[in-house]
Structures are given as C-alpha cells and as structure tokens.
Amino acid sequence: MTEMDPGLLITLITIIISGLGIVVGTAIPALAEGRAVVKALEAIARQPDAASDLRTTLLIAMALLESTAIYVLLIMLVLIFANPLLDRFF
Numbered sequence: 350m351t352e353m354d355p356g357l358l359i360t361l362i363t364i365i366i367s368g369l370g371i372v373v374g375t376a377i378p379a380l381a382e383g384r385a386v387v388k389a390l391e392a393i394a395r396q397p398d399a400a401s402d403l404r405t406t407l408l409i410a411m412a413l414l415e416s417t418a419i420y421v422l423l424i425m426l427v428l429i430f431a432n433p434l435l436d437r438f439f
Contacts, residue, residue, distance in 0.1 A: 359434050367425040374421025378414045385410050 389407040393400045427433075 356435055360432065363428050363432055363434065367428050371421060371425045374425070375418045378418040382411055382414050385414065 385407060389403050392403050
C-alpha cells in the first residue's frame, strides 16, 4: 500500500471536518429559529395586540441566530480554500 502525502491527508481531513461542521453548524441554528418562530406565533395567538412588538423582537432574534450559521460557513470556507494548517505544518 502506498503512503499518502501529508499535505493531501490534511486537506482530506479538513474537507471532511468542514462538511460535518457545516451540517452541525447550520442544523442547530435552524432548529433554534424554528423554536423561536413557534413561540412567537403562540404568543401572537394569545395576545394579538402585542403582535408588532413580538414581530420586531422575533426578526432581531432571527437575525442573531442566523449570524451563527453565517460564521460557521465563513470558518469552513476559510478551512477549505485558505487552509492555515498547510502553511503551519508544511
């Protein structure tokens, strides 16, 4: 069996870890956003007069929750396309 180049090995491991990271890093905020929407809709159903305040708060919360998924995407893209591990170890 032939030996694998260490640079290729780190690249393959980085791609696999990035794929898993993006799945986990987007699934968790998506679940949190879904829970936030459900709770906001329940609150609007109970008190329709407070709908505008709840809607504003919900939109701010959704933006903050979505920013975590964007940060995960940014980090994974850096790991895939500008891998700092290759420069550090080789």
